[in-house]
Amino acid sequence: MTWHATIITLFPELFPGSLGASLAGKGLHEKIWQLNVVNLRDYATDKHRTVDDTPYGGGAGMVLKPDITAAALRHADQTFGPHGRRIYLSPRGKPLNQPMVEELAKQPVLLLCGRYEGVDERVIEAAGLEEVSLGDFVLSGGEVAALALIEATIRLLPGLLGNQETLAEESFSQGLLEYPHYTRPPVWEGREVPPVLLGGDHAAIAAWRQSAARKLTRERRPDLWQNYLQQQLATSTPNGENDEFAAKN
Numbered sequence: 001m002t003w004h005a006t007i008i009t010l011f012p013e014l015f016p017g018s019l020g021a022s023l024a025g026k027g028l029h030e031k032i033w034q035l036n037v038v039n040l041r042d043y044a045t046d047k048h049r050t051v052d053d054t055p056y057g058g059g060a061g062m063v064l065k066p067d068i069t070a071a072a073l074r075h076a077d078q079t080f081g082p083h084g085r086r087i088y089l090s091p092r093g094k095p096l097n098q099p100m101v102e103e104l105a106k107q108p109v110l111l112l113c114g115r116y117e118g119v120d121e122r123v124i125e126a127a128g129l130e131e132v133s134l135g136d137f138v139l140s141g142g143e144v145a146a147l148a149l150i151e152a153t154i155r156l157l158p159g160l161l162g163n164q165e166t167l168a169e170e171s172f173s174q175g176l177l178e179y180p181h182y183t184r185p186p187v188w189e190g191r192e193v194p195p196v197l198l199g200g201d202h203a204a205i206a207a208w209r210q211s212a213a214r215k216l217t218r219e220r221r222p223d224l225w226q227n228y229l230q231q232q233l234a235t236s237t238p239n240g241e242n243d244e245f246a247a248k249n
């Protein structure tokens with residue numbers, strides 16, 4: 001079945017946006033993935049098409065109304081569901097990462113994009129939405145977060161990228177950042193490509209890349225590095241195959 005995302009937004013004109021270009025756009029055209037966009041404002045009930053109201057307890061900003069948000073969610077589920085994952089993009093959510101993206105690629109997803117101060121808390125509870133964040137910063141709306149989540153997901157779908165091997169070696173796929181890349185010329189402005197990459201010794205190249213990936217991860221992302229070491233220890237064999245690695249680190 002074609003993977004699809006259903007988006008609930010006040011700004012439907014932002015979709016497919018960047019996802020209409022390049023390989024994502026081609027995949028959309030070829031129905032490797034599909035997008036359903038629901039305009040939250042269509043569920044407003046007054047003549048001004050109001051979707052928000054002032055927060056109880058006072059303070060700045062506006063809150064998306066629960067009745068209208070719930071009606072849009074119901075419509076989205078009935079028309080385009082079932083959705084395996086139903087997500088409210090929110091800075092309070094679980095930060096998006098590659099293992100989550102891999103799970104998202106297995107089922108259709110519903111994405112609710114907030115605006116202003118966000119949605120009434122009761123909708124999140126009543127609809128059982130899971131909260132997912134793009135990172136520890138605040139956007140003005142969930143749309144860019146939804147675009148990023150979808151982009152990361154669809155590039156894992158079979159048939160979207162030409163070369164599936166690319167995926168296996170990418171950053172995060174083994175818990176490490178990716179090794180550096182080089183292309184012609186072999187010397188550029190006095191800077192040389194690491195000599196091992198110019199030879200045809202595939203084992204040596206693989207070893208160089210693995211060690212470069214480890215070094216980068218250790219230097220830049222101690223959090224990922226600790227997880228990686230734990231993984232390595234957990235999978236090390238009783239005969240001590242990985243002892244050399246454990247001792248060195």
Ligand code: SAH
Pocket residue numbers: 088089090091092112113114115116117118119132133134135136137138139140141142143145
């Ligand atoms: N008052 C909220 C921020 C609201 S920002 C707070 O302080 O937590 C408005 C909308 O932008 C949110 O409803 C959410 O849908 C979206 N948004 C903002 N930052 C985000 C992030 N880091 N990840 C995902 N969505 C985000």
